[in-house]
Amino acid sequence: xxxxxxxxxxxxxxxxxxxxxxxxxxxxxxxxxxxxxxxxxxxxxxxxxxxxxxxxxxxxxxxxxxxxxxxxxxxxxxxxxxxxxxxxxxxxxxxxxxxxxxxxxxxxxxxxxxxxxxxxxxxxxxxxxxxxxxxxxxxxxxxxxxxxxxxxxxxxxxxxxxxxxxxxxxxxxxxxxxxxxxxxxxxxxxxxxxxxxxxxxxxxxxxxxxxxxxxxx
Numbered sequence: 001x002x003x004x005x006x007x008x009x010x011x012x013x014x015x016x017x018x019x020x021x022x023x024x025x026x027x028x029x030x031x032x033x034x035x036x037x038x039x040x041x042x043x044x045x046x047x048x049x050x051x052x053x054x055x056x057x058x059x060x061x062x063x064x065x066x067x068x069x070x071x072x073x074x075x076x077x078x079x080x081x082x083x084x085x086x087x088x089x090x091x092x093x094x095x096x097x098x099x100x101x102x103x104x105x106x107x108x109x110x111x112x113x114x115x116x117x118x119x120x121x122x123x124x125x126x127x128x129x130x131x132x133x134x135x136x137x138x139x140x141x142x143x144x145x146x147x148x149x150x151x152x153x154x155x156x157x158x159x160x161x162x163x164x165x166x167x168x169x170x171x172x173x174x175x176x177x178x179x180x181x182x183x184x185x186x187x188x189x190x191x192x193x194x195x196x197x198x199x200x201x202x203x204x205x206x207x208x209x210x211x212x213x214x215x216x217x
Contacts, residue, residue: 061108063125095133102121104121
């Protein structure tokens with residue numbers, strides 16, 4: 001009997017491990033993850049399985065290319081223990097048009113397609129879509145430039161030790177939120193989710209502002 005994870009592991013070892021090792025990725029056979037480090041910034045490729053995989057029948061999985069930073073998570077947990085932070089970093093990806101969706105339905109499916117064919121598509125997406133994205137964001141300064149989300153940008157500025165800029169971005173965004181929340185459209189808004197959204201993000205930014213003022217004094 002072949003279990004889905006075993007089949008996927010063999011396909012990765014036969015068709016992907018050697019190719020990704022040339023790009024300095026290390027393969028963990030237990031977790032089925034590839035990882036590469038750029039100091040505090042980590043690249044990760046992993047393969048979440050479909051919920052209803054079962055032995056000798058359905059072997060469906062996806063492939064995600066992500067950027068993370070354990071240092072950022074540790075810093076955030078220490079200084080903002082009541083505030084959650086995303087597990088993965090999310091700078092803008094400018095290579096989406098190069099992602100090849102051939103052989104990808106809801107999932108990649110070993111029952112429908114040859115193992116090597118699927119792994120070839122995944123490697124093509126790594127070369128054309130993921131690796132340029134990884135290299136565009138392998139320093140905190142680069143992540144600052146590629147982050148459209150304000151709090152992501154502030155976090156990256158702090159990690160890059162650009163504290164004055166982080167405080168300025170934070171203060172500017174707080175001012176915009178407060179100005180918007182004073183207009184009649186906001187005051188007359190009845191949708192609770194809309195109100196909570198602005199209040200939630202404003203409070204997070206105020207926490208960051210207080211932290212930056214404290215460490216800068």
